[in-house]
Amino acid sequence: AQSVTQLDSHVSVSEGTPVLLRCNYSSSYSPSLFWYVQHPNKGLQLLLKYTSAATLVKGINGFEAEFKKSETSFHLTKPSAHMSDAAEYFCVVSDPWQAGTALIFGKGTTLSVSS
Amino acid sequence: SAVISQKPSRDICQRGTSLTIQCQVDSQVTMMFWYRQQPGQSLTLIATANQGSEATYESGFVIDKFPISRPNLTFSTLTVSNMSPEDSSIYLCSVLRDRNTEAFFGQGTRLTVV
Numbered sequence: 497a498q499s500v501t502q503l504d505s506h507v508s509v510s511e512g513t514p515v516l517l518r519c520n521y522s523s524s525y526s527p528s529l530f531w532y533v534q535h536p537n538k539g540l541q542l543l544l545k546y547t548s549a550a551t552l553v554k555g556i557n558g559f560e561a562e563f564k565k566s567e568t569s570f571h572l573t574k575p576s577a578h579m580s581d582a583a584e585y586f587c588v589v590s591d592p593w594q595a596g597t598a599l600i601f602g603k604g605t606t607l608s609v610s611s
Numbered sequence: 612s613a614v615i616s617q618k619p620s621r622d623i624c625q626r627g628t629s630l631t632i633q634c635q636v637d638s639q640v641t642m643m644f645w646y647r648q649q650p651g652q653s654l655t656l657i658a659t660a661n662q663g664s665e666a667t668y669e670s671g672f673v674i675d676k677f678p679i680s681r682p683n684l685t686f687s688t689l690t691v692s693n694m695s696p697e698d699s700s701i702y703l704c705s706v707l708r709d710r711n712t713e714a715f716f717g718q719g720t721r722l723t724v725v
Contacts, residue, residue: 530713540703540716586653590714598644599705599714601654 498523500587502602510610515559515574517605519587522568529570530588530599531561540586546570557581582609613640617704617717624694624724631690632720634704639684642707645677648719649700657702660687694724 503518521527531543544555551563561572570587587602614637624630634643643660658666658679666679681687691698704717 539718542713545713598642598656598659598707600656601646603653 498527498589498591498600500529500589500600500602502585502587502605504605505603506606506608508608508610509577511579512576515572515577515581515607517572517585517587517607519570519572519602520568521570521587521589523589523591525591528590529561529563530590531555531559531570531572532586532588532601534584534586534604536583543572543585577607577609579609579611582607613638613706613708613715615704615706615715615717617720619720620718621721622723624722626695626724628694629690629692630694630722631688632702632704634687634689634717636685636706640706640708641684643681643687644705644707644714645679645687645689646703646705647700648703654703657689660689691722694722696724698722699724 499522501520507517509515526548529546532540533543534540543559544553544561546553546563554560559572559574561570563570585605585607588599590599616635618633622630645657646654647657648654656669657672657677658668660666660679660681662681662684676692678690699722701719701721703719705714707714
């Protein structure tokens with residue numbers, strides 16, 4: 497069975513400082529991994545995805561994540577936080593080799609950005 | 612990409628009644644899913660909507676409570692039956708074109724049961 501664990505339920509940073517949102521995954525096979533963002537009262541937006549190509553994945557809005565198989569991690573980072581980054585972030589796993597597989601969501605990390 | 616139209620966007624319903632949520636995609640997709648997001652929580656998969664056959668439900672969800680239809684490759688409905696206040700959630704439709712691509716989500720249906 498697949499699962500993801502987001503290690504922090506809430507992360508607070510100051511504007512202009514780095515962001516680190518941590519995610520560990522569990523999967524029987526080489527998984528596909530995603531980060532989605534959900535702003536208040538908005539829909540889900542894909543930030544980036546890993547699908548067995550380059551291990552360092554660049555996404556939108558300056559975010560990136562590195563797939564580390566030895567650590568079963570897929571942490572999300574951004575060099576400099578912006579106020580508009582405040583939102584809920586979900587680490588997501590799927591197994592592309594299983595027929596009909598859906599996405600399995602982590603519990604989410606709330607990112608707060610202060611000025 | 613895929614454009615998903617989900618209706619209604621929100622509703623307030625009386626307990627004991629049922630609500631049917633529609634999900635329309637602008638092009639054919641391989642897989643369609645229904646998720647629930649309870650207040651302040653993450654997304655939980657309810658079921659996979661299978662075209663032309665019964666949906667595949669996750670543990671804790673049953674067809675009598677959440678009947679699902681998928682008559683073709685672009686449309687699906689989820690019904691929340693005999694509602695109680697515990698069913699107050701956001702319900703989201705999601706689609707995949709194929710196995711190794713990103714999922715797209717509808718804007719969600721915010722349901723309040725009173």
